[in-house]
Amino acid sequence: xxxxxxxxxxxxxxxxxxxxxxxxxxxxxxxxxxxxxxxxxxxxxxxxxxxxxxxxxxxxxxxxxxxxxxxxxxxxxxxxxxxxxxxxxxxxxxxxxxxxxxxxxxxxxxxx
Amino acid sequence: xxxxxxxxxxxxxxxxxxxxxxxxxxxxxxxxxxxxxxxxxxxxxxxxxxxxxxxxxxxxxxxxxxxxxxxxxxxxxxxxxxxxxxxxxxxxxxxxxxxxxxxxxxxxxxxxxxxxxxx
Numbered sequence: 001x002x003x004x005x006x007x008x009x010x011x012x013x014x015x016x017x018x019x020x021x022x023x024x025x026x027x028x029x030x031x032x033x034x035x036x037x038x039x040x041x042x043x044x045x046x047x048x049x050x051x052x053x054x055x056x057x058x059x060x061x062x063x064x065x066x067x068x069x070x071x072x073x074x075x076x077x078x079x080x081x082x083x084x085x086x087x088x089x090x091x092x093x094x095x096x097x098x099x100x101x102x103x104x105x106x107x108x109x110x111x112x
Numbered sequence: 113x114x115x116x117x118x119x120x121x122x123x124x125x126x127x128x129x130x131x132x133x134x135x136x137x138x139x140x141x142x143x144x145x146x147x148x149x150x151x152x153x154x155x156x157x158x159x160x161x162x163x164x165x166x167x168x169x170x171x172x173x174x175x176x177x178x179x180x181x182x183x184x185x186x187x188x189x190x191x192x193x194x195x196x197x198x199x200x201x202x203x204x205x206x207x208x209x210x211x212x213x214x215x216x217x218x219x220x221x222x223x224x225x226x227x228x229x230x231x
Binding site: 030031033040041042043044045048050088092093094098099100102103104105 | 116143147154155156157160162167168203205207209216217218219220221222223224225
């Protein structure tokens with residue numbers, strides 16, 4: 001069974017701070033997706049990375065896929081209260097017919 | 113913006129009762145997923161369908177759970193009989209997968225979930 005461990009589990013920071021969330025596995029994934037989930041809503045896709053070493057930027061968010069495709073990170077610069085939510089990584093593999101393995105989640109709270 | 117619609121949004125019922133959750137996937141999407149989310153277990157895949165055919169329901173307790181797609185616009189998840197340990201938020205997600213070999217790259221679009229409480 002492939003597992004994705006995220007760290008930290010919880011993070012409470014003030015507006016303007018930087019933070020990094022990690023997503024680690026002992027297994028190789030063909031791709032990694034990151035989702036954000038706000039209270040009372042379903043997860044929403046932020047980004048998909050498919051190549052080892054790939055870096056993608058989405059405004060203040062920077063996503064990186066590890067060279068060995070076993071890990072990923074999400075860095076947020078100058079966090080804002082609107083970044084508050086549950087961040088989930090999800091790994092996919094060839095042959096799993098579009099099934100994703102979701103990580104354990106990182107709950108982020110950004111306060112003023 | 114097209115959205116996945118789930119009903120009901122909230123359900124409170126007593127142990128032993130039948131529960132039916134419904135999902136309307138985004139029009140044109142051919143893959144539908146059912147997930148369960150709890151604080152302890154996180155987001156778990158229960159079952160999923162491609163072109164209305166079940167592909168994998170290994171995450172689902174077969175003795176009490178059943179998932180179906182009567183037509184392309186409706187997916188259902190039933191629990192009978194329900195138990196307190198079934199209390200969770202159930203999500204439906206849909207996606208468009210044209211090539212099963214690379215379908216894992218495609219985004220999954222989630223509904224807002226059904227919050228189920230079994231007393």
